[in-house]
Amino acid sequence: MAESVDASERLVLQLMQQELEQLKAGQKGKVREDELDDYALALQLQILSISDHIQSQDDREYCLRAFPQTRVQQPAATLPNQSASPTVVVAGPSRPARSLEPAPTVTKQPVSSKVENVAEGQSESSAPSGSNATTSATPADSDENLVCVACDELQNNKTAARAPCGHIYCPDCLACLFGAATTDESLFPPRCCKQPIPLDGTRKWLPDELIAEFEKKTLEFTTANRTYCSNMSCSTFIPSNDIDSDRAYCQACEVWTCTICKSAEHDGLCPDDPTKADILAMAQENGWQQCYGCMRLVEINTGCNHMRCLCGTEFCYSCGKQWHTCKCELWSEDRLIQRADQLVERGMFGGNNNANAAAQAQRHIRRTHECVHGNWKFRSGGAQCEECRDWLPSFIFECRACNILACKRCRHNRL
Numbered sequence: 516m517a518e519s520v521d522a523s524e525r526l527v528l529q530l531m532q533q534e535l536e537q538l539k540a541g542q543k544g545k546v547r548e549d550e551l552d553d554y555a556l557a558l559q560l561q562i563l564s565i566s567d568h569i570q571s572q573d574d575r576e577y578c579l580r581a582f583p584q585t586r587v588q589q590p591a592a593t594l595p596n597q598s599a600s601p602t603v604v605v606a607g608p609s610r611p612a613r614s615l616e617p618a619p620t621v622t623k624q625p626v627s628s629k630v631e632n633v634a635e636g637q638s639e640s641s642a643p644s645g646s647n648a649t650t651s652a653t654p655a656d657s658d659e660n661l662v663c664v665a666c667d668e669l670q671n672n673k674t675a676a677r678a679p680c681g682h683i684y685c686p687d688c689l690a691c692l693f694g695a696a697t698t699d700e701s702l703f704p705p706r707c708c709k710q711p712i713p714l715d716g717t718r719k720w721l722p723d724e725l726i727a728e729f730e731k732k733t734l735e736f737t738t739a740n741r742t743y744c745s746n747m748s749c750s751t752f753i754p755s756n757d758i759d760s761d762r763a764y765c766q767a768c769e770v771w772t773c774t775i776c777k778s779a780e781h782d783g784l785c786p787d788d789p790t791k792a793d794i795l796a797m798a799q800e801n802g803w804q805q806c807y808g809c810m811r812l813v814e815i816n817t818g819c820n821h822m823r824c825l826c827g828t829e830f831c832y833s834c835g836k837q838w839h840t841c842k843c844e845l846w847s848e849d850r851l852i853q854r855a856d857q858l859v860e861r862g863m864f865g866g867n868n869n870a871n872a873a874a875q876a877q878r879h880i881r882r883t884h885e886c887v888h889g890n891w892k893f894r895s896g897g898a899q900c901e902e903c904r905d906w907l908p909s910f911i912f913e914c915r916a917c918n919i920l921a922c923k924r925c926r927h928n929r930l
Contacts, residue, residue, distance in 0.1 A: 524572075525569070525572060528565055528568060528569050528572075529569070531565055532562065532565045532566065532569070535558060535561055535562045535565065536562065538558060539555075539558055539559070539562065559895065560895075562909075563895060563909050563910055566908075566909045567667065567909065567910070568667070570909075571666040571667055571668065574665075574666055574688070574691065575666060575668075575687050575688075661675040661683050662683060663675075663683055663684055663685040663688050664682040664683060664684060664707070664927060665684060665685070665688035665691070665692070665923070665924075665927070666685060666687070666688050668685055670683060670685050674686060676689055676716075676717065676720060678707040678708075678710065678712050679707070679710040679711070679712065679713075680707050680708035680709075680710045682707050682708065682927070684707075686720040689712075689717055689720050689721070690720060690721055690722065690725060692705050692712075692928060693705050693714075693717070693721055693725060693729055694725055694728075696729065696732070697725075697728050697729055697732040700736055700825040700826075701825055701929055702928055702929060703732070703733075703736050704733075705928070706928060707927050707928060708927060709887075709930075714726070714729060714730070714733075734754055735752045735754075736826075738752075738754070738755070739808065739809070739826070740774075740808075740809070741809065742758065742763045742772060742774045742777060743772075743777070744763075744765040744767065744768060744770055744772055745770060745772040745773070745777065745778050745779045745780075746765065746768050746770045746779075748768075749765060749767055749768040749770065751765055751766075751767045751768070753765055753772065758774055760774075761773060761774045761775050762774065762780055773785060776788065794812070798812050801814070802814075804822070804830075804832050804833075804835050805835060806822075806824040806826065806828050806830060807828065807830060807835060807836075807837070808824060808826045808827070808828030808830075809824060809825075809826040809828065811824060811825065811826070813832070815832050815850070817850055817853065817854050817857075817901070818850065818854070818884070819845050819846050819850075819884050820832040820833045820843055820844065820845060820846065820847060821838055821845070821884075822838075831843050832847075833847070845881075845884070846880075846881065846884075851877055851880060851881075852873070852877070854876075854880055855873050855876035855877045855880060856873065856876075858876045858879070858880075858918060859872045859873055859876055861918075863876065863918065864876050864879070879918075880917075883916050883917040883918075884917070886914060886916045886917035886919075888914045888916070888917070888919065888921075888926070888930050889916075890914070890915040890916060891912045891913065891914055891915065891921075891926060892912065892913050892915055893910060893912060894910060894911050894912065894913050894920075895909070895910050896909075896910065896911075897909065897911075898910075898911040898920050899911075899920065900920060900921050900922040900925055901919050901920045901921065902919070902921050902922075902925040902929055902930060903922060903924070903925050903929065905922055907922055912926050
């Protein structure tokens with residue numbers, strides 16, 4: 516399990532970052548920015564690597580504060596009568612973590628060392644595979660480079676958790692992902708590479724209070740046509756156990772709510788709600804659409820008319836009907852042109868120097884609109900994630916097929 520951040524380590528990284536930035540500033544004017552020589556390229560990559568390591572420290576600190584965990588003393592992996600050499604681990608944004616001089620001594624772990632497979636909730640033997648080895652098991656040899664896909668920290672065989680897709684997570688990042696899934700429904704269920712990470716296989720790494728909160732949110736997020744307390748100062752989700760016919764009782768504030776109109780309990784037919792009528796009128800005026808599954812209002816920013824709501828409902832943004840049940844156009848012309856212009860401005864298809872770039876971009880968008888985002892490339896420089904809208908100051912990932920830009924979390928856990 517990753518330890519808390521050492522203040523001296525952070526200071527060293529910050530001083531290294533400042534020194535490299537000074538070296539980079541001294542290179543300005545010597546080479547063209549679009550034609551970096553080997554020295555300038557190595558300098559830029561080292562700056563990105565250190566920035567990424569500092570960011571991973573910040574993320575780990577946040578996770579430890581949000582979900583403190585019991586620390587387990589790990590045995591030192593050193594040879595007898597040989598002291599361990601100090602090692603600085605640097606994690607690059609698109610490559611496994613590596614160690615700088617002096618190089619660490621590689622020590623074989625006993626065959627009882629294990630990497631936990633969260634897909635099955637069972638451990639996988641690290642013994643070398645032989646003629647009798649089963650193809651379903653993933654070997655966890657002690658020589659395997661176990662790097663957390665979220666924070667790029669090296670893990671040992673006893674703290675690494677393997678997601679169903681094969682990626683490795685450290686306990687802190689795993690807890691951070693499950694914690695985020697309780698507050699951001701777009702991250703629910705917790706998943707990596709589109710494969711859900713089951714709770715049963717991760718309980719040993721998660722705090723009890725996080726498990727309880729996640730189970731509560733699972734009930735909420737998997738309920739269709741949810742009812743929330745009509746008391747605006749409460750708004751607590753009301754489970755089906757507290758619903759009697761068309762009346763729902765809130766255990767938190769003891770208020771009754773109508774499950775049909777979602778307003779306070781009333782006699783007779785549901786009255787017209789002027790506030791809801793105003794909201795729906797505003798939605799129609801702004802071109803918003805309402806999900807028929809959970810009644811959320813949805814606004815599209817870019818892309819085709821195929822919408823998938825947070826609740827899982829798929830519908831047509833143009834008419835609001837269930838997807839594949841209408842005859843609406845797949846694309847709205849203005850959004851298609853807008854997306855094509857974005858790609859051209861990014862320099863694709865010859866950029867603004869190519870008169871046919873916009874038309875080529877539109878054909879490319881139509882061809883790749885159902886992309887599964889299976890192949891990514893690393894891009895240096897600041898950019899905005901097109902999924903969560905966060906600004907990434909140092910680097911971002913770009914899908915090689917549809918060219919969507921995504922941060923590391925969206926790439927693995929949201930898309």
